[in-house]
Amino acid sequence: MTDPVTTTDEQPVPPDQILVGGLWRRGGGEVMTPTNPATGEVITELAGASVADVREAVEAGRLAAADPSWANLTPHERARYLHRIADLLERRAAGIAALQTLNTGKTLAETRALVASAVGTFRYTAAALETGDGELTTPRGPYLTMTVQEPFGVVGAITPWNSPIASDAQKVAPALAAGNAVLLKPAAWTPLVSLALGRAITDAGLPPGLVSVLPGGGATVGDAIVRDPAVGMVSFTGGTSTGRHIAGIAAEKLMPVSLELGGKSPTIVFADADLEQTVAGILYGIFSSTGQSCIAGSRVFIAREVYDDVLRALSEATRALRVGPGDDPRTQVAPLVHHRHRDGVAAAVDRARAEGARVVCGGGVPEGETFANGAYYLPTILDGVGNDAAVCQEEIFGPVAVVLPFDDEDDLVRQANDSVFGLACGIWTGDYRRAWRVARRIQAGTVWINTYKQLSIATPFGGVKESGLGTEKGRHGIRTYSRTKAVYWGLDEAPLPWAR
Template sequence: MKNYINGEWTAFSQEEMHVLNPVDGSLLNSVCRSGLEDVEAAVNAAAIAFETWKKTPIQERVQLQKKLAASMRKQSASIGRQLSLELGRPLTACIHEINRSAELLEYYAEEALRMKGYFPLTNVEGEKVLVTREPLGVVVSITPFNYPITLLTFKMGAALVMGCTMVSKPSEDTPLSTLALAACFEEAGYPAGVFNVITGYGKEIGDALVSHPKVTKIAFTGGTSTGAHIAGVAARTHKRITLELGGQSPAILCEDADLDMAVPAIVKHGFANTGQFCYRVNRVYVHESLYEQFCQKMKEATEKLTLGAGIEDNCDLGPMVNEKIFANAFQQIEDAQSKGARILTGGKRRTGGIYEKGFFLEPTLIAEASPEMKIMREETFGPVIGIASFTNEAAAIQEANASPYGLAAYVFSHNIGRGLRIAEQLQAGSVWVNNIQRSYHSVPFGGMKQSGIGREKGIHGLEAYTELKTIYLNY
């Protein structure tokens, strides 16, 4: 498959990269391994398109975005199938990702109509001051493999409706679904160059995109070390950045926690997408009075989960996307075992039959986890959860905050006052108190500390793709 540049399927580089099915390693398709010429063509197309797109009435941009959402819904089964094949996630969840992303596009479109400038009341005769917003320009979106359409939509839905143009660079593991999405732009009738997709990997193409003089903003979701590198390169030309980086999210269960609520919520959230997302529950701190009971209930619930080939859609978890991601999670299991942890369930790679050629890791619970273990310190990005006990609330909060990450956190307590008090002390961009529902489109999402810079979604997500301008009028 070729790149999508300036409304055409084209590629300058003759190199290809293979996209493999993580279930069995079979070849799904080949896409372009883009080079510098592809970067130049895509950025130039976006820069030229921006000059017209920024002047397009916002009502027209809104209508196009709603058409795009409708096209995504119409194609959700086919795009979802493509995503399931390249990621390994169960098919129903992949189709849900496409439809949920279409919802976010519509939310951004409606919210964009409510964006306003204003006149401060200076009360100076013959003078007025106008504060307005303008689109930033060309935006580069760099997204990971785990939720390729959702995480692109976080950025693209806000940028385009506010008048920016975009070059999207998806993960080398899951580029096919993003290329399939580009076809929806054609169906919706977007002008050429407003949205472009180039595929590939490596430092050369990444640095070329981030450092390009015609690019105004970088929107990146991915690893913390890569985010730091991008921030450094972008800073040389003072580019705007939004970074949503790693997480190592804690959950605290107080002595009055409702286990019938907490256990299903943590199991569902911690093992969704085979644990391959950044704000999943990674470690759990349980009051000593509930510890053994919690461990037993978690074990029972986790052992009901099924592993399988995602496209069959008869399982809860699919394979991990590649060997590197699998190895990191498995290493954390081995590290915990070597330091005295107790494996409640799982802990092994599933082999034989349909599992033989894929990286299938059993959903794993690690009890008696301690602070020096990697499972309690490092991002896992896999179906592994560490569990530790605590005696007093202050100690639990201290351990929860003893991390360079600050993306999400979770609290369970029957006492809402206590839950809110703990939530206020947790160093995280989002905190859930009792149960874990999905994040809403209308509220900001992002992290503190090394989990990122800026916020996506909500009105703040739209504002992130605009620049404030003050105009002084004399008359």
């Protein structure tokens, strides 16, 4: 078995090939030029997928999913493939992490954790598949009733640029476990790691055609995947506007979708919170991943009686964060994924200034030769505006936190819930009764109490309001990618009375 990805910390660059229906070949679409966010240099040129490539991949996936060599596998036989993929990813982890740092700018510590997360996802999903049972439902007549799970056939998996490999695995693993073929479309800015995942999948011996990796633009490749009549389900992680567009197409097709969308998550600090733990948690919640996280704690609500003390400690700790390239082990805040995205973050801060926000710290591009050509932005704290300001209502997706005071619990809940988003929330307090009470009142899919941004493949994840539809992960995450069929076994020896 060949190993096209190095197992050292060198930065391997995949060849100019994409995976279409089981074949590695040059794509027929537009040429993409992934860049290194730390330097602005082009890493490679890669021809993305065309609409014709998508159509070919769909047809190959349809045939592969229906082939008895795959469709008739028992769960434990499908699980073996997932374990093989996990083993290959683990063997190639160092090289894949280095590649992701090169393409996304993330720190090596983070990209190594993301590869480990992908490995864990395939293994957990394999275990869930082997131990997942159907249901024998309670009969209400002379019959035996049960449910079985069946695949959709071909599934579209559209993943974001901020956490490739981990996001890819969270869709590909359960989709395969359910028996589907998968069309994986990574973001145009960060296609390289998804292609490395595709190599591991094909090298694991998965039947050809079950997985295609189709990099390209959302308006062309993504749209072609979602609209194709043979695609029976789509899972999307990304921006709310794109998610709404996909949901519209899905409504026309009467096709199920799973949508993990934007967030503007509140982090809540009560007066009795442990200051050291709270500050560390807030920093990690907003500035790790350079703020490029849908669950980033970007609205920080602080009880008014401790507002000044917490803000002072938070700003001092923020100024001490080390900004630098992702391959420097000292770096805590790496460059953003692309210069265009960095410029968008900077523009959002400028708009906040125009609204009357005060820049407590950060608020600009760092100076110095190290940062001259990279997509860097300083970790930034703003205050002085109300929760109705645009900077508090719109997702920035960068290292920018807005700090706001609150007077009592009702005031806090009203402000925290005053958002179109409802993805996550953090609560810092020593009062477990209050923590539970507020956690239940906050409109969010995930709530952390005295911690933040801890994630587990074993725990379901999803959002409410404009943060998305459906849930992924968890023991029953495979069911997101399958249909439920009811089966009735008649036990009465007499004919149905109506026909007499």
